[in-house]
Amino acid sequence: MYRYIVNRVLLVIPTLVGAAALVFVLMRLIPGDICEVRLSSGGGSVDPRAVALCHAELGLDRPLILQFLDFVWGFFRLDFGTSMWSGKPVAEEIAARLPISLEIAVMATVVAIAIAVPLGTISALKQNSWIDHVVRTTAIAGIATPSFWLGIVAILAVLDISHAVFGTPWMPPIDYVPFWQDPLRNLSMVILPAVTVGYRYAAVTMRMTRSAMLEVLREDYIRTARAKGLLERLIINRHALKNALLPVVTLIGIEFAFLIGGLVVTEQVFNLNGVGRLFVLAVQNQDYTLTQALVMLTVAVFVFANLVVDLLYAWLDPRIRYG
Amino acid sequence: MAPLLQIKDLHTEFRTGAGVVRAVDGVSYTVEQGETVAIVGESGSGKSVGALSILRLIPDPPGRITRGEILFDGRDLMQLSDTQMREVRGGDIGMIFQEPMTSLNPVLTIGRQITETLEQHRRADSAAAYKRAIELLGLVGIADPARRLKQYPHQLSGGMRQRVMIAIAIACDPKLIIADEPTTALDVTIQAQILELMNGLTRRLNVALIIITHNLGVVARYAKRVNVMYAGRIVESGLAAAIYHHPRHPYTMALLRSVPRLDRPRQARLDPVNGQPPELTRLDQGCAFRPRCRFAVDACAQVRPPLEQAGPASHLAACLRSEEIVAAAGTVA
Numbered sequence: 001m002y003r004y005i006v007n008r009v010l011l012v013i014p015t016l017v018g019a020a021a022l023v024f025v026l027m028r029l030i031p032g033d034i035c036e037v038r039l040s041s042g043g044g045s046v047d048p049r050a051v052a053l054c055h056a057e058l059g060l061d062r063p064l065i066l067q068f069l070d071f072v073w074g075f076f077r078l079d080f081g082t083s084m085w086s087g088k089p090v091a092e093e094i095a096a097r098l099p100i101s102l103e104i105a106v107m108a109t110v111v112a113i114a115i116a117v118p119l120g121t122i123s124a125l126k127q128n129s130w131i132d133h134v135v136r137t138t139a140i141a142g143i144a145t146p147s148f149w150l151g152i153v154a155i156l157a158v159l160d161i162s163h164a165v166f167g168t169p170w171m172p173p174i175d176y177v178p179f180w181q182d183p184l185r186n187l188s189m190v191i192l193p194a195v196t197v198g199y200r201y202a203a204v205t206m207r208m209t210r211s212a213m214l215e216v217l218r219e220d221y222i223r224t225a226r227a228k229g230l231l232e233r234l235i236i237n238r239h240a241l242k243n244a245l246l247p248v249v250t251l252i253g254i255e256f257a258f259l260i261g262g263l264v265v266t267e268q269v270f271n272l273n274g275v276g277r278l279f280v281l282a283v284q285n286q287d288y289t290l291t292q293a294l295v296m297l298t299v300a301v302f303v304f305a306n307l308v309v310d311l312l313y314a315w316l317d318p319r320i321r322y323g
Numbered sequence: 324m325a326p327l328l329q330i331k332d333l334h335t336e337f338r339t340g341a342g343v344v345r346a347v348d349g350v351s352y353t354v355e356q357g358e359t360v361a362i363v364g365e366s367g368s369g370k371s372v373g374a375l376s377i378l379r380l381i382p383d384p385p386g387r388i389t390r391g392e393i394l395f396d397g398r399d400l401m402q403l404s405d406t407q408m409r410e411v412r413g414g415d416i417g418m419i420f421q422e423p424m425t426s427l428n429p430v431l432t433i434g435r436q437i438t439e440t441l442e443q444h445r446r447a448d449s450a451a452a453y454k455r456a457i458e459l460l461g462l463v464g465i466a467d468p469a470r471r472l473k474q475y476p477h478q479l480s481g482g483m484r485q486r487v488m489i490a491i492a493i494a495c496d497p498k499l500i501i502a503d504e505p506t507t508a509l510d511v512t513i514q515a516q517i518l519e520l521m522n523g524l525t526r527r528l529n530v531a532l533i534i535i536t537h538n539l540g541v542v543a544r545y546a547k548r549v550n551v552m553y554a555g556r557i558v559e560s561g562l563a564a565a566i567y568h569h570p571r572h573p574y575t576m577a578l579l580r581s582v583p584r585l586d587r588p589r590q591a592r593l594d595p596v597n598g599q600p601p602e603l604t605r606l607d608q609g610c611a612f613r614p615r616c617r618f619a620v621d622a623c624a625q626v627r628p629p630l631e632q633a634g635p636a637s638h639l640a641a642c643l644r645s646e647e648i649v650a651a652a653g654t655v656a
């Protein structure tokens with residue numbers, strides 16, 4: 001088990017380096033240049049000498065390979081440099097925006113799992129009942145609905161309803177306060193975006209739970225459990241669910257990583273100042289350092305989610321643990 | 324003394340797209356206290372469905388027991404509530420399945436899978452259940468039980484897993500064990516060990532055993548009585564020795580010819596039973612074995628022959644021409 005974990009963790013390193021190379025090259029292939037964007041912001045043409053000066057200042061005139069090594073080396077020391085646009089440390093820029101994004105992502109995940117796993121299980125146990133039909137229809141809708149549209153509809157609905165009920169329209173606050181300072185305000189801010197991105201998440205998780213459960217319920221060992229006279233509750237929780245959760249765990253892990261991508265859109269819709277928005281700005285400004293750091297952050301989340309999935313898998317499935 | 328198990332006119336059917344499958348179509352038999360009864364028949368004849376029906380484990384839908392009584396130890400199992408039925412399963416009646424590879428839960432330890440039965444039926448605390456589990460593994464011949472209890476099914480061989488299944492089946496001192504082809508999936512050498520183990524245990528613990536098998540050799544050696552099934556019905560029933568040496572139904576004769584036997588001169592080749600098993604959705608009112616039967620006459624198309632006394636004592640056969648055939652076979656042999 002110990003060796004398994006070490007191996008998994010060591011595998012992370014080449015993945016990260018590969019991702020770093022990719023983003024580094026891609027950024028420099030995109031047409032445009034941060035110095036030109038910066039100097040031309042007032043409009044008009046740009047003095048080439050000023051651009052050269054700016055390049056030198058940002059270290060962009062150095063050989064590419066050196067720039068790359070700098071970037072990777074910095075990354076391993078957790079030093080991400082300064083934003084080429086704002087001049088502030090990248091870590092600081094991200095740290096200011098990470099909490100809200102993370103909170104939305106985690107909340108969406110928790111809500112999705114808390115809703116989807118029980119519903120998927122019930123749906124499978126009561127296959128073809130009305131409850132199964134309702135759950136499945138709702139899930140299909142969740143998969144078919146784009147989250148930005150759902151977000152807009154949610155905002156409009158809140159405006160309309162609050163207008164009808166209180167007489168004045170109410171909008172969720174947009175400046176972030178941590179949960180422990182003002183829970184109510186914090187929640188009123190994140191709940192809508194979390195539901196918006198979480199709906200799809202819950203929908204796919206629910207469908208996976210249902211189909212995995214249906215499959216497991218047909219397994220011989222479930223028949224054995226029945227033949228032993230165990231309580232139905234025990235058969236479901238101990239015998240069926242633990243097996244059915246294996247594919248569900250994988251899905252939750254992958255979807256969590258995609259969730260981060262989904263935040264880019266959702267934060268725009270809800271006008272939230274999170275990592276997703278920062279991403280859009282960084283790319284628009286051709287801010288190499290910031291974009292690179294953000295991509296690496298996403299990759300790290302992806303890799304971390306995968307690692308957690310693998311470890312969970314090993315914990316759930318002895319065939320892997322002792323394989 | 325009343326028999327331990329008495330099945331009367333059991334009907335189990337499945338509603339499928341192709342029509343209603345009468346997998347068990349009017350089966351009756353008895354099992355006495357402590358006795359071993361074999362059920363034989365080819366694939367699809369309803370052996371497993373019949374066995375699962377006793378424990379009311381038929382998946383519904385598509386299956387349903389539509390008629391019949393299952394008198395076990397003085398009670399009709401068909402009339403029991405779900406809770407009472409649960410106490411019978413694994414408590415009074417243990418079950419062993421064909422596939423040791425898939426019949427144990429891969430993510431639970433062997434120990435858990437044995438002790439949970441004890442906790443369910445005996446309300447044993449975990450220490451008592453653990454002690455009993457160690458004892459059970461000893462009974463089924465598994466060495467180093469303490470270590471095995473901590474292991475998972477994939478760490479055990481097929482034969483070992485089947486031993487665990489047997490341990491689970493006898494855990495709560497049942498009066499009856501139903502074994503559905505317990506050795507079909509195992510190596511030949513292991514098969515013999517497992518059969519010997521089951522035979523020894525059922526005798527020692529005085530448990531009745533219903534053993535479902537394809538292997539007539541098993542029947543001759545271990546079973547006291549045999550029921551031969553064909554297309555959802557019992558077509559011949561009697562003492563093992565009688566059936567083995569004096570079969571009275573053409574299907575049984577064909578089955579016996581398909582088995583290598585040491586007590587007969589070696590034949591050039593083994594006769595498999597000719598033809599295909601019937602489609603259960605398209606049976607007519609006649610004898611279901613008719614299309615494959617060498618002795619079939621017009622009368623066989625009129626009715627499905629009932630199971631009637633044929634020969635001495637408790638020997639029963641469902642064949643219109645039973646007497647003639649036996650007489651003819653007698654002159655040939």
Ligand SMILES: Nc1ncnc2c1ncn2[C@@H]1O[C@H](COP(=O)(O)OP(=O)(O)OP(=O)(O)O)[C@@H](O)[C@H]1O
Nearest residue numbers: 337344346365366367368369370371372373385603
């Ligand atoms: N879940 C089910 N749905 C539909 N039909 C079924 C189902 N289970 C069994 N049957 C049908 O019932 C009939 C009897 O099946 P059963 O499993 O009892 O045969 P068997 O005698 O045990 O054969 P084998 O030797 O292959 O185990 C078969 O025709 C089978 O197709």
Ligand SMILES: [Mg+2]
Nearest residue numbers: 370371372503
């Ligand atoms: Mg079978």
